[in-house]
Amino acid sequence: MNNEEKLKFIKQHIGAYPDFPKKGILFRDIFGALTNEQCCQYLKALLLHNIHEKYPNVELIVGLESRGFLFNLMLASELGIGCAAIRKKGKLPGDCLSVEYSLEYGVDIFEMQKSAVKPGQKVLIIDDLLATGGSLEAAYKLVHKAGGDVVGCLVIMEMTFLEGRKKLPQINVHSLIEY
Ligand SMILES: O=P(O)(O)OC[C@H]1O[C@H](OP(=O)(O)OP(=O)(O)O)[C@H](O)[C@@H]1O
Ligand SMILES: Nc1ncnc2[nH]cnc12
Numbered sequence: 001m002n003n004e005e006k007l008k009f010i011k012q013h014i015g016a017y018p019d020f021p022k023k024g025i026l027f028r029d030i031f032g033a034l035t036n037e038q039c040c041q042y043l044k045a046l047l048l049h050n051i052h053e054k055y056p057n058v059e060l061i062v063g064l065e066s067r068g069f070l071f072n073l074m075l076a077s078e079l080g081i082g083c084a085a086i087r088k089k090g091k092l093p094g095d096c097l098s099v100e101y102s103l104e105y106g107v108d109i110f111e112m113q114k115s116a117v118k119p120g121q122k123v124l125i126i127d128d129l130l131a132t133g134g135s136l137e138a139a140y141k142l143v144h145k146a147g148g149d150v151v152g153c154l155v156i157m158e159m160t161f162l163e164g165r166k167k168l169p170q171i172n173v174h175s176l177i178e179y
């Protein structure tokens with residue numbers, strides 16, 4: 001299968017749930033694809049292919065709680081680099097940086113440990129989905145505050161009609177699947 005066919009196959013397995021978690025939201029469920037063994041292999045191959053092509057100098061993967069965590073260790077270990085976590089408020093020990101943000105269906109606070117990123121380290125932020133861009137924008141702010149150099153954001157799905165990219169004009173954002 002070529003990359004186009006792999007993407008099509010994954011798209012067919014991603015779930016779509018109307019009115020979840022709130023009325024008017026069409027929820028795109030990555031977990032629906034991950035129960036399929038071929039989707040797991042194709043997703044891994046496509047993510048690594050895109051990182052090698054678009055972010056070849058990355059030195060740290062930063063994943064967003066919780067669906068971004070699905071890809072953190074897998075990508076870091078394949079690339080031979082480390083990974084760090086951005087978590088929702090109150091979950092991380094030690095000195096943390098915090099940023100409040102809003103997303104398609106709510107508001108929240110993200111945190112990251114100050115020690116997670118080395119000054120000047122080249123960071124790739126990873127998540128399952130870009131909707132309004134509030135989550136990725138908050139993640140960018142945290143990594144930037146910690147002294148990291150964000151080389152880009154990589155997501156599986158992008159809800160293009162919500163124009164989340166507009167919140168990230170200075171960042172090289174790439175998505176595998178557009179809705
Ligand atoms: O672009 P935005 O409008 O900010 O929305 C995108 C974010 O929303 C979802 O996460 P959610 O906060 O629902 O948490 P989860 O990953 O723990 O399910 C999704 O996994 C992205 O992280
Ligand atoms: N429509 C959506 N589906 C899944 N996760 C989301 N996060 C924000 N909007 C979402």
Ligand SMILES: [Mg+2]
Pocket residue numbers: 064065066067068127128
């Ligand atoms: Mg999430």
